[in-house]
Amino acid sequence: MIEFLAGKSAHNSPTIRRASTASDVALLQKGRYCGIIIPTNTLIEGRLRNADVVTAKPTELELALTNQEIIDRWRHEPAPLLAVLHAIHDRDGFLSDEAIQDIAKGFRIPVADLFGTVTFYHHLSRIPGGKEAPRVCTGPVCCLRGANEILDNLRKDGSTPMPCAGRCDDPTPVLKGDQVLIGETAKSLVATPSPLPPSNPGVAGFEECVFASIREPGRATLEGYRKSGGYEAIETALSELEPDKVITLISESKLAGRGGAGFPTGTKWKAVSDAPGTPKTIVCNADEGEPGCFKDRAIMDYDPHAVIEGMLLAAHATGATRGFVYLRYEYPETLEILERALGEAKKAGLVGKSCLGTQDFELYIRRGAGAYICGEEGSLLNSLEGKHPFPRNRPPYPVTHGFEDLPTVVNNVETLVSTPQIVRRGADWYRGLGVGEHAGTKVISLSGDVQRPGNYEVPIGFSLQTLIHDWAGGPPEGRSVQAVTMAGLSGGFLGGEDLDITLDEPCIRSKGSFLGAGGIMVFDDSRDMVAVAHGAMEFFAHESCGKCFPCRIGTQRITERLAGEAGPGDLTQWTEEVTDIGAVMKATSACGLGVAAPLVSDSLMKYFGSQVARHVKSVKK
Numbered sequence: 001m002i003e004f005l006a007g008k009s010a011h012n013s014p015t016i017r018r019a020s021t022a023s024d025v026a027l028l029q030k031g032r033y034c035g036i037i038i039p040t041n042t043l044i045e046g047r048l049r050n051a052d053v054v055t056a057k058p059t060e061l062e063l064a065l066t067n068q069e070i071i072d073r074w075r076h077e078p079a080p081l082l083a084v085l086h087a088i089h090d091r092d093g094f095l096s097d098e099a100i101q102d103i104a105k106g107f108r109i110p111v112a113d114l115f116g117t118v119t120f121y122h123h124l125s126r127i128p129g130g131k132e133a134p135r136v137c138t139g140p141v142c143c144l145r146g147a148n149e150i151l152d153n154l155r156k157d158g159s160t161p162m163p164c165a166g167r168c169d170d171p172t173p174v175l176k177g178d179q180v181l182i183g184e185t186a187k188s189l190v191a192t193p194s195p196l197p198p199s200n201p202g203v204a205g206f207e208e209c210v211f212a213s214i215r216e217p218g219r220a221t222l223e224g225y226r227k228s229g230g231y232e233a234i235e236t237a238l239s240e241l242e243p244d245k246v247i248t249l250i251s252e253s254k255l256a257g258r259g260g261a262g263f264p265t266g267t268k269w270k271a272v273s274d275a276p277g278t279p280k281t282i283v284c285n286a287d288e289g290e291p292g293c294f295k296d297r298a299i300m301d302y303d304p305h306a307v308i309e310g311m312l313l314a315a316h317a318t319g320a321t322r323g324f325v326y327l328r329y330e331y332p333e334t335l336e337i338l339e340r341a342l343g344e345a346k347k348a349g350l351v352g353k354s355c356l357g358t359q360d361f362e363l364y365i366r367r368g369a370g371a372y373i374c375g376e377e378g379s380l381l382n383s384l385e386g387k388h389p390f391p392r393n394r395p396p397y398p399v400t401h402g403f404e405d406l407p408t409v410v411n412n413v414e415t416l417v418s419t420p421q422i423v424r425r426g427a428d429w430y431r432g433l434g435v436g437e438h439a440g441t442k443v444i445s446l447s448g449d450v451q452r453p454g455n456y457e458v459p460i461g462f463s464l465q466t467l468i469h470d471w472a473g474g475p476p477e478g479r480s481v482q483a484v485t486m487a488g489l490s491g492g493f494l495g496g497e498d499l500d501i502t503l504d505e506p507c508i509r510s511k512g513s514f515l516g517a518g519g520i521m522v523f524d525d526s527r528d529m530v531a532v533a534h535g536a537m538e539f540f541a542h543e544s545c546g547k548c549f550p551c552r553i554g555t556q557r558i559t560e561r562l563a564g565e566a567g568p569g570d571l572t573q574w575t576e577e578v579t580d581i582g583a584v585m586k587a588t589s590a591c592g593l594g595v596a597a598p599l600v601s602d603s604l605m606k607y608f609g610s611q612v613a614r615h616v617k618s619v620k621k
């Protein structure tokens with residue numbers, strides 16, 4: 001392996017040469033050129049064919065390559081299509097017809113299919129300059145604090161709205177090129193690092209797992225991570241724990257998936273370990289598209305090595321030899337942080353061939369391109385494979401037929417990051433973190449009408465009221481809490497007496513909702529809940545992949561009724577109609593989106609009947 005400098009020559013053509021002198025190394029360290037470690041046999045006539053470390057973000061060299069050269073560069077890499085689309089999109093600022101034709105030809109995909117896939121993703125622009133045009137978050141929380149004004153003020157620059165961009169603990173985010181700008185007005189937009197999770201307010205007896213070391217200075221670097229016990233868990237596992245023992249430990253901890261579905265992690269790992277077929281794959285689901293969820297971003301921004309270590313543990317437990325982090329497009333800074341961490345881990349022999357002296361584990365980062373449905377695991381796997389990102393029919397499940405139809409673990413960021421701590425401190429310790437019978441902790445992304453929004457790690461079974469009022473400072477002065485959402489938006493609303501709940505699935509499910517990925521948005525008593533519900537249903541209608549008719553049409557029909565544009569003017573009929581549409585969606589939708597979306601309208605009618613009645617009356621007029 002040799003380190004090379006790649007850049008542009010005086011004639012603007014790509015150049016590549018060996019980094020041999022001290023000044024070359026200095027240039028590499030300064031990030032002036034892309035430092036690429038490549039096996040010598042891949043260097044053909046000064047051109048790069050296939051790099052050993054291939055970054056998800058285009059290098060200077062890549063920006064100067066032709067379509068064909070980009071395709072050739074990625075052709076033999078795993079999951080190449082997204083990478084090629086991004087490389088060309090980043091180079092040109094949009095995807096031209098010619099580019100789509102070249103890619104279709106290069107990968108032998110029918111042009112019509114590729115066109116369908118490209119246009120499915122929100123962030124792949126087909127208009128010159130499209131990548132640089134500002135995209136303003138108009139998620140539920142940003143709408144409360146002036147996002148629409150920012151959108152209007154940036155119209156002259158070609159602004160468009162985008163669904164929740166996962167910065168609900170900050171003023172409104174605006175995605176522009178590869179930067180997220182944050183501001184309360186269009187004039188005050190500035191790039192700022194994402195907020196560090198606030199520590200819990202010193203309540204005795206509440207220990208953290210996921211955030212235990214996240215506030216340690218330098219934790220995002222390999223050195224800082226190691227200082228607070230980083231990579232000890234995988235080292236211990238490799239030297240002392242057989243894969244089966246790791247699985248038993250994770251099962252005994254009662255860790256369950258933190259991405260929404262709550263499937264027991266140990267059971268998932270065991271299924272992949274037992275499944276025939278190689279290579280096996282670990283996918284870290286970092287798509288985090290659920291409105292009101294921003295915990296995975298905080299974890300990755302401040303503790304990226306913990307994500308890598310969690311994936312290494314999953315690989316050891318299951319025998320997987322390759323992994324992907326599937327990262328949502330709206331987190332460009334996170335991409336850089338993850339890539340830096342991965343570079344450090346590779347250099348230190350923690351990831352790659354014979355890493356840590358024993359296992360082979362290649363790890364790749366792939367960027368999504370803007371589609372909420374790509375967080376659903378089947379859709380994510382199709383997206384990685386370069387297919388149209390529809391959810392897959394289940395069974396079979398990814399544990400036996402995942403990436404490239406081979407056994408695959410798909411785990412959420414928070415789930416994976418919990419595992420090194422469990423290996424280090426034991427299953428009993430983790431189980432004991434919960435309240436009473438409940439095991440472990442959950443990161444809650446709390447936002448909306450509270451004084452201190454942020455990511456709070458709470459024991460499972462913790463009181464929602466204590467979280468909102470004592471930890472997060474309660475609603476603004478003089479206001480009271482009217483409603484909260486659960487599971488981001490997917491769990492619909494809770495209101496009235498049902499705000500007195502504990503944060504665990506049995507309690508929340510008894511109210512007809514679920515905790516899911518842990519996004520909770522708070523709405524005070526000044527908010528129009530029909531308008532909030534309309535925005536929520538509009539989101540689901542926008543994000544429905546369209547594979548099944550009841551979800552595709554049902555989300556539209558309920559949106560129209562919540563907008564006051566359609567439906568009967570009689571309250572009883574209106575309620576029956578909306579309930580009916582929702583019931584069909586719940587019974588017949590192929591994935592969680594279509595099943596969950598009606599919880600928004602059902603819970604609106606359940607808790608806010610008088611607001612619905614006013615709304616329907618106004619339709620009649």
Ligand SMILES: Cc1cc2nc3c(=O)[nH]c(=O)nc-3n(C[C@H](O)[C@H](O)[C@H](O)COP(=O)(O)O)c2cc1C
Pocket residue numbers: 256257258259260261262263285286287288289290372373374375376377378410411412413415416591592593
């Ligand atoms: C519409 C939809 C969107 C989803 N989005 C995400 C997501 O952004 N991140 C995530 O980890 N899981 C998401 N999931 C859940 C995944 O399908 C899957 O259950 C999860 O990644 C498994 O990891 P876990 O067991 O660690 O939770 C989504 C599910 C649905 C139905």
Ligand code: SF4
Pocket residue numbers: 373391543544545546547548549551552589590591592593594595
């Ligand atoms: S339920 Fe909706 S989002 Fe899910 S597969 Fe069907 S159409 Fe697509």
